[in-house]
Amino acid sequence: xxxxxxxxxxxxxxxxxxxxxxxxxxxxxxxxxxxxxxxxxxxxxxxxxxxxxxxxxxxxxxxxxxxxxxxxxxxxxxxxxxxxxxxxxxxxxxxxxxxxxxxxxxxxx
Amino acid sequence: xxxxxxxxxxxxxxxxxxxxxxxxxxxxxxxxxxxxxxxxxxxxxxxxxxxxxxxxxxxxxxxxxxxxxxxxxxxxxxxxxxxxxxxxxxxxxxxxxxxxxxxxxxxxxxxxxxxxxx
Numbered sequence: 001x002x003x004x005x006x007x008x009x010x011x012x013x014x015x016x017x018x019x020x021x022x023x024x025x026x027x028x029x030x031x032x033x034x035x036x037x038x039x040x041x042x043x044x045x046x047x048x049x050x051x052x053x054x055x056x057x058x059x060x061x062x063x064x065x066x067x068x069x070x071x072x073x074x075x076x077x078x079x080x081x082x083x084x085x086x087x088x089x090x091x092x093x094x095x096x097x098x099x100x101x102x103x104x105x106x107x108x109x
Numbered sequence: 110x111x112x113x114x115x116x117x118x119x120x121x122x123x124x125x126x127x128x129x130x131x132x133x134x135x136x137x138x139x140x141x142x143x144x145x146x147x148x149x150x151x152x153x154x155x156x157x158x159x160x161x162x163x164x165x166x167x168x169x170x171x172x173x174x175x176x177x178x179x180x181x182x183x184x185x186x187x188x189x190x191x192x193x194x195x196x197x198x199x200x201x202x203x204x205x206x207x208x209x210x211x212x213x214x215x216x217x218x219x220x221x222x223x224x225x226x227x
Contacts, residue, residue, distance in 0.1 A: 034212035034213070036213065036214050045217045046204065046206075047217065048216070051213040089154050091214065093211060093212060097168065098159075100153065100156050103154065
């Protein structure tokens with residue numbers, strides 16, 4: 001069974017920059033996996049941030065960006081705000097199937 | 110405005126059946142996949158499966174194959190997630206999400222909390 005791996009937790013200072021990554025047990029993540037990123041705050045439904053590696057939704061704040069970094073997908077948050085404290089999930093497409101990562105708990109401290 | 114509106118919280122006993130729903134609005138319902146995602150208490154998101162309402166093409170993640178049934182009724186723009194015999198381990202929040210083509214998830218429902226307890 002395919003496993004998508006994210007850092008369990010990361011901590012960043014307000015105003016700083018943080019990179020969250022997303023790895024696949026099948027090997028290098030490429031654009032053909034169409035990485036999507038989601039943000040979930042406590043008690044809320046997930047919110048979509050990034051699709052197809054680096055494309056933002058109309059509601060995605062400019063400080064969020066996506067890329068490929070080495071053999072992983074990455075979500076970069078620049079100029080972190082206190083309200084960015086949340087869980088972040090990546091999703092990769094494998095042909096007709098989708099697999100979600102275990103999530104990264106981002107603490108802003 | 111695109112909206113996915115899910116049915117309300119449910120409390121069931123082990124062995125009972127259940128069908129929860131996700132109603133789409135603000136777009137052509139039959140043209141977009143809808144997926145279901147499970148979140149067990151204090152845990153991460155898990156993709157369960159998805160359906161294309163246009164032709165009811167349905168795909169299940171391996172972990173959920175045989176455990177659930179996903180269906181759609183285009184006449185009421187609604188997708189369903191169904192269990193025939195609930196277990197306590199099915200207690201979770203369930204979200205529906207809209208998928209565009211094969212590379213993009215954009216809108217999410219508000220979630221349906223399912224509690225299974227004797």
